[in-house]
Structure formats: structure tokens, C-alpha cells
Amino acid sequence: MSDETDKLRAQLEMVELEEQLRVAKNTDEGASDDLRLALREARYRYRTLRDASPDALGPGDAVANPAAIDGSVGVQQ
């Protein structure tokens, strides 16, 4: 399977889970931890593939790729 196919498959999985999250958030129960974890993992998979093999930009397109904000929460000993 090609990298592009892997990336597209990962993107489709991510988009599907995003839609499930949208729907779940509108229910009384809200989104489950399992669904949110599955989406986080799908996003990680897709974005890792995307960053390794970025899509070609169209005319006039632009991207910004900020790093994650890494914070630490410590407990004083």
C-alpha cells in the first residue's frame, strides 16, 4: 500500500470519528472517553503521515504548522 493510500485512509478514519464526536456531543450522554481517545489516536496517525509526506499546496495556499504547546504540571515535594 502506498504512503498516499495510507494517509488517505487515516484521514477518512479521522474525519469519520470527528463526525461521531460532533453527534455524540449533542446527546445527553456526551462523548465517551473511548470515542475521544479513538479520535486522538486517529489524528495522531493521520498527522504523522501528513507531516512525513505533506500535500502539495495549491495556488495561493498557505499552511502554518505550530508545534504543540508543552506544559508540565508539577507537585511540590
Next chain:
Amino acid sequence: MTITASGLYGLTWEKMFIDTAAQSMEAETHKVLMVTDTYAPNFDTHDFRDDITNEVTGTGYSAGGIAFTTTDWTITPAGTLTYDFADPAWPTSTIANAMAAVTYFNVGTAATDQLLFLMDFVTAASSSGGTFTILIAATGAVTLDFTP
């Protein structure tokens, strides 16, 4: 160069910890705007959107930015809280020299919209009739290591 790092706006996070922000970070109504490098962030004192200066302007971009959606907090990887959302994008836009994105709770006015965090692009980006996309990092937008 006045934007030198990403960061969390402390006063809003303090309000969340003491339960006075009256907001859920997993709501789907929060917004993200973009600024040029002329904005000088102060993470200790800037708390509302009216503290933000030098917001970008341009075709396809409205002041105040756009909502970011499918927000979620998860505990992953182990020992880490991760905040994430879908990549925000401005299609068919002409936006010059965007240097950072600022997220906020969309309460309703610039004087009441509570600032959340700033993401430094490091390198300014410009679109010209195309789509401007903020590619959120694979590891998420914000991570809090609670077992450092």
C-alpha cells in the same frame, strides 16, 4: 519580532482552576484568530480579546477569526493531558504575514472573550486567494504533563 514563543494565557487558566471561567474547553463555540508579529503577547496580563492587537486582515478573513471544532481532552499518552481539535482553515483567502494563532472562549464581545493560548507559527505565512490552514501538530495543540 515580538512573538517569540507559544503560551497559555494565565489569567483564564486560573479562572478555570477556580471555576469562575464558566466555560468548557470541549464546547464547539470557541474561536481562533490570527495576528501578525507586531502583537506583543503578555501571558501574565492579557486576559480578554480586547488585549489583542494587530489581528490580520484580508479577503476571506473576518475579524475575530473562526470557530475551531471537534475539541477534545484526552489522557494520552500516559501521564499527559492532550487538547486537540480539527485543523482550522480559511478557504479562498488572502491573508498576509500571519505569525500566530490566538484561541479564545467566544463569550460574545472583545471585552468578555477569554483568551486561552497562543500558537507561534515561528515563520509568518501568507495566503493569496487560496486556503490558509493551521496544521495542528500530531501530538495535539496543547499537552500538559501531569507526571513530570
